[in-house]
Amino acid sequence: MQASEQLGILAEIGGDYREAARLHEEGVRSARELDLFTQVSFRLARQGRIALLTGDTVRAAELHEQARRSAAEQAHRPALQFAEIGLALGARRAGDLDEAEARLLPWLDWNRRLGVDIGVALILAQVGYVAELRGDAPLARTLHRDGLAAARRSGDPRALALAFEGLAGAGSAAAGPGDRATAAAELLGTAAELRESLGTPLPAAERQDVDRATARLRARLGDEAFATAFARGRTLSPQARAAELIECPGP
Incomplete structure (x- = not known):
């Protein structure tokens, strides 16, 4: 599961979105089989990033929202941030600048407090x-x-x-x-x-x-x-x- 995540990230960086989507979908299945629900959130959000890059904005929003809910259920702030930033990226691409900013600013403060x-x-x-x-x-x-x-x-x-x-x-x-x-x-x-x-x-x-x-x-x-x-x-x-x-x- 961990290897497929890194391979998926490399595929995304290289623009091979079909391979990235396949690897992240595989990662979601593996995480669910292992009951690693935080990883389910991260991998759903990574799927959402790929959907956004390939122009499927509706699917991207659905995946990022699923990831957000899963992270919230686990009270896992890094996973919640990753999902929220994905929703912000989608909002900015759609021209909803107010929503994008509203989702981003709380995480800016959070990262500054932690020195990230x-x-x-x-x-x-x-x-x-x-x-x-x-x-x-x-x-x-x-x-x-x-x-x-x-x-x-x-x-x-x-x-x-x-x-x-x-x-x-x-x-x-x-x-x-x-x-x-x-x-x-x-x-x-x-x-x-x-x-x-x-x-x-x-x-x-x-x-x-x-x-x-x-x-x-x-x-x-x-x-x-x-x-x-x-x-x-x-x-x-x-x-x-x-x-x-x-x-x-x-x-």
Whole structure:
């Protein structure tokens, strides 16, 4: 059961959603046979993530709600958080930003109290995207910058890439001088290079936020200037760029 979970996660990261769904369904069966009801919750939620990524939003909501109820019955906070974040992701994709935020904020406080930096980074990224989609670019930038600091503390390079992408999204939505858009395009290049260096480029189903920022920046800068900035971003050190953004955030 534990092996199938890790294999399912790897399949999801690689974009092999059919295999991920099969492995997580197998995991739900195994967990139920063993009466490991907390694991039932986690594996149902992982199934929900795959349904969300493959566009089956109704099924995703059903699976995440089943996972939420199972976690609540066990009074298991980490499993409950995992299910609730899945429901928040679905709400954001559906455009219900109020519901997404309402589900995310309690868990942001919880992770901060426990000092779980990777959880803080993930939730701040999602709350930052909520702010961006509402048109509040300054708040989005603040949230993503705080998420970048948490990602840096966590030592997780994929969390660092997510924070760069979030900051690029906030930069793409902000009014102001053209150098802000250029810096945002560079951040997209840095994030892409970081992900590819790990062998985990974003699958198409997870590119919604990056593609939105890319479209805005191409429209603002033009294709050639965007490509130049993106390529320059690929050459920058992620660690140095993170330190610069945290220590000297700018306007």
